[in-house]
Amino acid sequence: MVNWKSPEEIANDGVAFSRFMHTLLGVYIWEWFTSLPFDWQYLSGKKPFRWPLIFYFLNRYFLLIALIGISVALNVTKPIDCQALYTFNQLFGNAAIGLASINLSLRTIAVWSRNLCVVIPLVVVIMGHWSLLLHGVLLKAEWTGAGGCAITSTDNTVLAATFIYSMCFDFTVLMLTGYKLVFRAPSATRVGRSMLVTLIFGDGLIYFVIAFLSNLLATIFMLLNLNAVMSIIANVPAAVASTIVACRAVRRLSKYTSEGPDFLGTTVASTLAFRTTTTSAAPPKRPKVATNGLSAVDGVHVQMETFESPGGFVEYDAMGNVIKGSPDSMFDHDPEAQHIRDEFKRPPY
Template sequence: MVNWMSTEELVKDGSAFGKLMHTLLGLYIWEVVTSLNFDWDFVVGRKKFRWPMVFYFANRYFLLFALIGIAISLNVTEQVNCQALYTYNQIFGNAAIGLASINLSLRTIAVWSQSKYIIAALVLIIMGHWSLLLHGLLIKAEWIPGTGCAITNTDNTMLAATFIYSMCFDLTVLVLTAYKLAWPTKRADRSQLVNLIFGDGLIFFFIAFVANLIATIFMLLNLNAVMSIIANVPAAIASTIVACRAVRRLTNYTSQGAEMFNSTSGSTLAFSPSRRSRTGPGFSVSEKKLGGVHVQMETFASVAEDDPTVKVASPDTLHSALHGGGEETNPDYFKRANAEYYSSA
């Protein structure tokens, strides 16, 4: 049976920990570099910066700072303040875990049309989450001559509580999102945007839940100081990658002119509606139900109402369609009338 507390085993585990951290650093740098064009679009102004993106950028680069700090602690050859270095790593690493959950929470708030009750509940949960993430110094490290910085003690109880709380938080966010999108109250059909958010939410939860579960198991086993935290960094990286990818997918989807809904159009989403251009016509859809007949009208509006290039349907035609009147009630009539109108113009 393995003696996990023996010096030989600690050296072996420390070596495995170092190799794993270097591999994860390379993986995350690859993730950052391959998606750097998205970040650059905000820097040069091709994409408009909005306040929720603060959490995206903080999540993305806080974890990078933490991984760089871990790499330094593993490769330093001269004596340094190891406790300060590991405190730095812990603060930025735990912040990345909390920010990953916040990024998903913002999507849930949007899905619930910015409901005050949902916002209040999630804010309370987030505050509890961060109080655990930033509670005290959970990892003790010191300089050992001939070895370098080494972890000497960990608070496994608090670390396990933090990761269990993270799993419950992610589960709560997923349930709220799934309930609102799977059973909308006003809209029976599900748009592509809804499917995107719902699918990404499921993927985020599954990956983050499994990663946090593995980390929690190692902490509860408490084999030794190294093995107790060996899965913490993989959990933080997994949560951050899937959360940031979900943000990028949604941002790229909406910026390409995809369908946008607001709370007044009968949708379950509360994103900002697309604005009309000041230099051209805008498109709007209105619906009316009269006498059991469902009529859908499509109109074009322009800021310059006197623009002779803008053509609108005749009021007589709309009146006849709404109140009946022979051939005008036939849907094919609108197609023929529309073709004749534009051909004669």
């Protein structure tokens, strides 16, 4: 049976930990690099910057900084202040975990139209989550004679409580989102027809599954408490998985800003608006007919100026309901239009 507390085993685990961290750094750099065009669109001003993106950018770059710091700690060849470096890495890594959960919470707040009954409890839960994350920064690391830094002591109880709290937080957010979209939506029977509903619900489900499994794995290793290295070996993968999936969910939603949902806008009626129009914000113009007066010589002169009516100007709310420009509403503005009722429908209708 393996003696996990022996110095030889701890040294072997340290080597495995180092290689694993380098692999995760490579995976995350690839994910970060492939999504740089999205970041540049907002940083360069090509797309309007919205306040929820603050959490998105902090989440991405905090984790990148933490992974780079871990790589530095594992590759130094001269004595350094290992305690300060590992505290720095732990702070940014835990912050990335908390920001990933906040990104999903913003989706839930948007779906519930900023209902205070949902917003206030979520804010309280977020504050509790961050209190545990910040408390989990406390650990001890020392410079080893063989070269490099090594973790010598961790508070496994606090770390385990943090990841259990994260799992419960993610589960609560998913349930709130799913309940609102499926059971409380006025168009619950037509939930499959809304691209926005499918998008948010699908991303929330994927995020929950990945975050739950990664946090569960990290919790198991911490509760086993095999040694100081193995207790935290799954913490970084949990942070990386949660951050990647949460940021991908934000990017997928925001891609519909110009053609689809207004990414967490500031409208009162709904924080998400689904538009299919490609015209300007000016109201659609109806054809105008100008008739000049009668003349004994010239007779009647009729002048007609025709404007193309914008097609498909339909606006949906956060639940996928038509709130503007529905097909039936067009008959309210055209007195000559005839609405075809179901009982009179015949081919070719």
